[in-house]
Each structure stands twice: as C-alpha cells, then as structure tokens.
Amino acid sequence: MQLSLEHMEELLNFWGWPHNGTWELTLGSTQLAFNPKTLIMTWIVMILVALFGVLATRNMNMRKPQGAQNVLEMIWEFIRGLVNDNMDPKKGAALLSIVVTYLIFILFSNLIGLVPTLGSPTADYNTNLGLALFTFLLIFVFGIRYKGLGYFKHYVKPFALFLPINIIEDLAKPVTLTFRLYGNIYAGEVLIAVLLGLLGGWTHVFGGFLASVVWLAFSIFVGCIQAFIFTMLSIVYVSQAVGGEH
Numbered sequence: 001m002q003l004s005l006e007h008m009e010e011l012l013n014f015w016g017w018p019h020n021g022t023w024e025l026t027l028g029s030t031q032l033a034f035n036p037k038t039l040i041m042t043w044i045v046m047i048l049v050a051l052f053g054v055l056a057t058r059n060m061n062m063r064k065p066q067g068a069q070n071v072l073e074m075i076w077e078f079i080r081g082l083v084n085d086n087m088d089p090k091k092g093a094a095l096l097s098i099v100v101t102y103l104i105f106i107l108f109s110n111l112i113g114l115v116p117t118l119g120s121p122t123a124d125y126n127t128n129l130g131l132a133l134f135t136f137l138l139i140f141v142f143g144i145r146y147k148g149l150g151y152f153k154h155y156v157k158p159f160a161l162f163l164p165i166n167i168i169e170d171l172a173k174p175v176t177l178t179f180r181l182y183g184n185i186y187a188g189e190v191l192i193a194v195l196l197g198l199l200g201g202w203t204h205v206f207g208g209f210l211a212s213v214v215w216l217a218f219s220i221f222v223g224c225i226q227a228f229i230f231t232m233l234s235i236v237y238v239s240q241a242v243g244g245e246h
Helices: 005-011 036-057 067-086 089-112 125-156 160-199 205-214 216-242
Strands: 023-027 030-034
Touching: 036 067, 036 089, 036 125, 067 089, 067 216, 089 125, 089 216, 125 160, 125 216, 160 216
Parallel strands: none
Antiparallel strands: 023 030
C-alpha cells in the first residue's frame, strides 16, 4: 500500500521531533522559534568536525601522512590550489582556513543525513543562509581590506546608472548560495520519503534504513558536489572583491 508523504514523514520521525518542527520561546514581547532537529544535528556535525581535526593533527607525520592527516592534507592542498588560481596567494592565505572549514563542515552536514534516523543541517535553509551571509560579509571585509573605501566604486561601474543592477547582483549572491545547497540536500531527503511511500510495507523501519542504502551512492555524490560548489563560489566571490576589476 502506497503512503502519502506526510504519513511517511511521521513514520520516519524516529526521535519524536515536534510535529510543527519548532521549539517556541517567548522573551517578553518577542517570540522565538527554533528547529530542534537542525540545532541538535548542527552540534553533532560540529563535534564530528572537531574530532576529525584532532585526529588529523594529532601525532602528525610530515614524511608519511596516514589516515585522517592524509585526508586533511589532500583537502587543504586542493582548496589552496583553487584559492591560488583565483586570487593572489598572499591575499588568499587569510581566506584559506575559512573555506577549508566550509568544505569539511558542509560535506559532513550533507552526508550525516544518510545515516538512518538522522538529518542534514543543510536540509534547513536557515543553516545555509547563515553560511551564505558569512560569505557575503567576507566579500566586504576582504574588499575593504585590500581596496579601502575604493571598493565601493564598482557599484557605479561602468556607469552610475548601473548602481541598482550592481546592488541586486550582490544581494543575489547569498540568496543563490542558500537555495542551491538547500534545494539539493532537502530534495534528497524528500525523495527518500517518497521512495518509501511508494514501496509501502515496513520499509520505514528504523528511520528508513532500506531507502537510505538504496539512495546512498547518489546522495554521496550530490553531497560532495554541493559542498564543493558552495566553497568554490565563496572563493570566486571573494576573489572578485580583491581583484583588479570587480
């Protein structure tokens, strides 16, 4: 028997997350809403990233790197190559550690949703918006650092008439970063629920383990690609801000 998406999502709610998806907190006249699933999964990912960093840098062997150290060095060299290809290495040195952290955090966030009963923090657009706004801030920080107030001249190039267009172009960057990542990761989780609904029966047991395995290879590919795209676009946007022409 086929099940609706809403029914399947309820069956997959192994940990009993709130039905409305939020925790509500009232402070005076202000009401705040928090997504407990996103908050908890984000903290789990941060702990995993920290553990990975400790394992990769503990007892480092500069001659024969092994295990986590070898993986971290490959990621570092790969991202450093991208940064150096897009901007002056001296200017990019300050950005390097940030975008390496971007890649690792987003990759872990994307892939943890493949673990039965868990979910990806990046399947919540609020997480992605926070990352995108930080990239947006980096654009101005690096632009002003290396160009001073002259950085803002690009808003009236080639003519002052282009000011609204250039402003919209900059405002569109965090929006596109947010929803590109959100759309791909959230769609993957929805497709798992849809697949389980089509199969029916007991396929939802233990958070949809069967569908997660079936969808595993494609989801790993998408998770890796989206982590790379977000990191790469962040590098490109900052490099445009510090380059000779913005």
